[in-house]
Amino acid sequence: MLKVESINSFYGDVQILFDLSLEVNKNEIVTLLGSNGMGKTTAIKSIFNILPIRSGSITFDGIRLDKKKPHELALLGITLVPEGRKLFPAMSVKDNLLLGAFSIKEKKQIEKNLEWVLGLFPRLKERARQIAGTLSGGEQQMCAIARGLMIRPKFIVFDEPSLGLAPIIVDQIFQTMKTIIKENDSTVLLIEQNVHLALEVSDRGYVLENGHIAMSGPAQELLESEEIQKAYLGL
Amino acid sequence: MREYFRNRKAVGIAAVVFFVALITVIPAFTQEPYTILILTMCMLWAGVASSWNLIAGYAGIFTLGHQALFGLGAYVSSIFAMKLGITPWVSIFIGALFAAVIGALISVPSLKLRLMPYIAIATLGLGEIIRIVVLNTVDLTKGAAGLWGIPPFTPIGDISFDGVSRIPSYYLMLVMFLATIAITAKIVRSPIGKSLSAIKDSQDAAESLGVNVRFNKVVVFMIGSFFAGLFGGFYAHTLLILTPNAVMGGQLGLQIIAYGLVGGMGTIAGPVIGGFVITIGMELLRFMEDYRLIVYALIIILVVIFMRGGIWGTVKPLLDKLWKKN
Amino acid sequence: MEQIISGVVLGCSYALVGVGLSMIWGILKMININHGELYMSGAYFMWVSFTMGMPLVVAAIIGLVCTLLLSALIQTATIRPLFKKPGWNSSPFILTMALSILMQNVALRVFGEKFQNIPYFDDGIYKIFGNINISGQRIYIVVVTVLVVALLMVIIRFTRLGRAIRATAQERDAARLMGVNTARIYLVTYVISGVLAAIAGILLAPIYSVNPWMGSAVQIKGLVVCVLAGLGSIEGAIGAGIILGLAESLSVTFIDSTWKDIVSYLILVVILWVKPNGLFMKKGEA
Numbered sequence: 001m002l003k004v005e006s007i008n009s010f011y012g013d014v015q016i017l018f019d020l021s022l023e024v025n026k027n028e029i030v031t032l033l034g035s036n037g038m039g040k041t042t043a044i045k046s047i048f049n050i051l052p053i054r055s056g057s058i059t060f061d062g063i064r065l066d067k068k069k070p071h072e073l074a075l076l077g078i079t080l081v082p083e084g085r086k087l088f089p090a091m092s093v094k095d096n097l098l099l100g101a102f103s104i105k106e107k108k109q110i111e112k113n114l115e116w117v118l119g120l121f122p123r124l125k126e127r128a129r130q131i132a133g134t135l136s137g138g139e140q141q142m143c144a145i146a147r148g149l150m151i152r153p154k155f156i157v158f159d160e161p162s163l164g165l166a167p168i169i170v171d172q173i174f175q176t177m178k179t180i181i182k183e184n185d186s187t188v189l190l191i192e193q194n195v196h197l198a199l200e201v202s203d204r205g206y207v208l209e210n211g212h213i214a215m216s217g218p219a220q221e222l223l224e225s226e227e228i229q230k231a232y233l234g235l
Numbered sequence: 236m237r238e239y240f241r242n243r244k245a246v247g248i249a250a251v252v253f254f255v256a257l258i259t260v261i262p263a264f265t266q267e268p269y270t271i272l273i274l275t276m277c278m279l280w281a282g283v284a285s286s287w288n289l290i291a292g293y294a295g296i297f298t299l300g301h302q303a304l305f306g307l308g309a310y311v312s313s314i315f316a317m318k319l320g321i322t323p324w325v326s327i328f329i330g331a332l333f334a335a336v337i338g339a340l341i342s343v344p345s346l347k348l349r350l351m352p353y354i355a356i357a358t359l360g361l362g363e364i365i366r367i368v369v370l371n372t373v374d375l376t377k378g379a380a381g382l383w384g385i386p387p388f389t390p391i392g393d394i395s396f397d398g399v400s401r402i403p404s405y406y407l408m409l410v411m412f413l414a415t416i417a418i419t420a421k422i423v424r425s426p427i428g429k430s431l432s433a434i435k436d437s438q439d440a441a442e443s444l445g446v447n448v449r450f451n452k453v454v455v456f457m458i459g460s461f462f463a464g465l466f467g468g469f470y471a472h473t474l475l476i477l478t479p480n481a482v483m484g485g486q487l488g489l490q491i492i493a494y495g496l497v498g499g500m501g502t503i504a505g506p507v508i509g510g511f512v513i514t515i516g517m518e519l520l521r522f523m524e525d526y527r528l529i530v531y532a533l534i535i536i537l538v539v540i541f542m543r544g545g546i547w548g549t550v551k552p553l554l555d556k557l558w559k560k561n
Numbered sequence: 562m563e564q565i566i567s568g569v570v571l572g573c574s575y576a577l578v579g580v581g582l583s584m585i586w587g588i589l590k591m592i593n594i595n596h597g598e599l600y601m602s603g604a605y606f607m608w609v610s611f612t613m614g615m616p617l618v619v620a621a622i623i624g625l626v627c628t629l630l631l632s633a634l635i636q637t638a639t640i641r642p643l644f645k646k647p648g649w650n651s652s653p654f655i656l657t658m659a660l661s662i663l664m665q666n667v668a669l670r671v672f673g674e675k676f677q678n679i680p681y682f683d684d685g686i687y688k689i690f691g692n693i694n695i696s697g698q699r700i701y702i703v704v705v706t707v708l709v710v711a712l713l714m715v716i717i718r719f720t721r722l723g724r725a726i727r728a729t730a731q732e733r734d735a736a737r738l739m740g741v742n743t744a745r746i747y748l749v750t751y752v753i754s755g756v757l758a759a760i761a762g763i764l765l766a767p768i769y770s771v772n773p774w775m776g777s778a779v780q781i782k783g784l785v786v787c788v789l790a791g792l793g794s795i796e797g798a799i800g801a802g803i804i805l806g807l808a809e810s811l812s813v814t815f816i817d818s819t820w821k822d823i824v825s826y827l828i829l830v831v832i833l834w835v836k837p838n839g840l841f842m843k844k845g846e847a
Contacts, residue, residue: 356788357830
């Protein structure tokens, strides 16, 4: 579905991504690992064209993403649950969700999606009128995911969903993610620092180091590999 | 010779020396009072622009009240000269000191506020308050009617500043201008200057490194205001007429900012370039009469959109590239 | 009591201008220095139509539409290119400053410095609250302001566009990811603000006469309102506008009217000292 081919990205004159290539096939859950500063955020920004790439190509079902404006991606069924949630802090939960469906024109469709999403997250249904900025960390993450789901996306990118959350909440969220993916027939690209959790839930993985892919393969293999165990799992 | 040109610093110094020599000897080439006066004003505004640039360009505090200090220097100097009979040579310094003290007051909002829009509006408000006060204390300042009959600079020996020849005041301004630029350059390179850069970059980081942010801000305001007031005094005793709107109004405030932004902020050369270019440009446009300000505004708009960093900010990188090629 | 009514009427115009400025500040994150000139545009376009023979109401509408188009032109031609390039964030400030000078002098060139008059929308004098006289024009001002502001609030709070505007103000990148064309939102916001200013200009033109400098005073008051209200707070701007109008109006009873302008500046400075975030900031507001 998503094909990233040899992209090079820069911040000003500093090169961050070097000939980065990765692939996500339909209905797969693919994880992108790497410690901070290795280029994960840059990769996301490049895919969504918030940071334009200098060379290479990004294709989604044959459509060139790097030629599109950021606000056109939602129309293709691509959603990002951003790092740090990036909810609209002064708006209510409901308004946040309605915004998630901004690219949908038919009111009926929006209402249906809203019902579905609130069904997945009963906690949010309770707090529909609450101002998003006042939610707890876990609730905010749920809201961000819910917001991303409002277009019933074909392709979801989760950027560091576990960041700053207590382990119990993280477990909950990952469970919900698995359910969503099954129910919604989606494809997922997961960016995570929590290597264990990420590889457990994914089909395949890539390891990003200093702006290029250092390792890749089926998740189980990566989990059992010595290097990963040493570098990321402290074994 | 080629070797010499490779040394960029040397070339820079040579350019400065050339410029200074040029403006020193120009009166030998043209005696026309009009031209001399224009050049005098070029230096005046370049100096005022520099004093604003010290606060806004180097310390990063975008003050919109600077014109009030210029006008205060003008009025205070005039009033001391007229009412107390003090010679203008002394009263301009009184005016400058007064401006420095008031400058310390205007610095206060920037001590607490962080965001540029707030500081801009606060300093604008304070500047306007000062203007309205000056406008309304009619007994002292004659208010909107204008202050006339300001005494010119008293003669030094045979040299008279009565306005018959514009050359003596030209050289007076030359001295003031060069002194101001030199002092400003010295300050910028000194420890205080480094502190200001740090403050402009990140106030919190500067503070954690031991920089007394508040003290530095107040000091830079006082220095910038001193110079503004000094130039104001010169203006008063050379043009001999003042009105609150002309010397401390919003239009002047915008003009001062324009010099800095068009010439290039945060550099020594920038405000000087801005001062000269805009002043000369405005005079050249005088034939356009009513359209003059329209063209002035259009030029500023174009410069802002297409030349970030002003003239110097756009030219300097090009010069740097040229040097790298060599 | 008369003063209170004057204050409220004055406050309405300040509120309209302040709300527009506040929107631009909150959403485009810039201070629009030529806002006063958009106010002036509304008045001049109306005056021109009126002197060409249009009935007053039609002239007013033409004034609005022309200012709408002018705002769109200004935003597209000058402000948008500025945002495309990175740089010092004071550039919009000086850009709109230059635009202000440009517009004032174009008006001066085209219309001259004469103060032009426009008749009141309603010549009558009405009695309210018992036996207080108030001119029809003043009633118009208050009623129109209330309607316009209410309409604006409805749009912002309950429509898709309003949500998009709020989202752009609060988290621009996230909004884009949801499909919001933020460039278009900036344009729409600027145009709405311009129209608000034009409405104020049109409403007040019969009272204060039309001239090239009518925008300057309004501009400063508008800025004061914004600061009073708190960065980007639209509802706050309404309240702040009324408060400022009342303060100025009532102050005449205590001090000489020549010092009247100082009242707004003093309020400004005091507020910035005491409560820099404004009086009406809500938690979590962008």
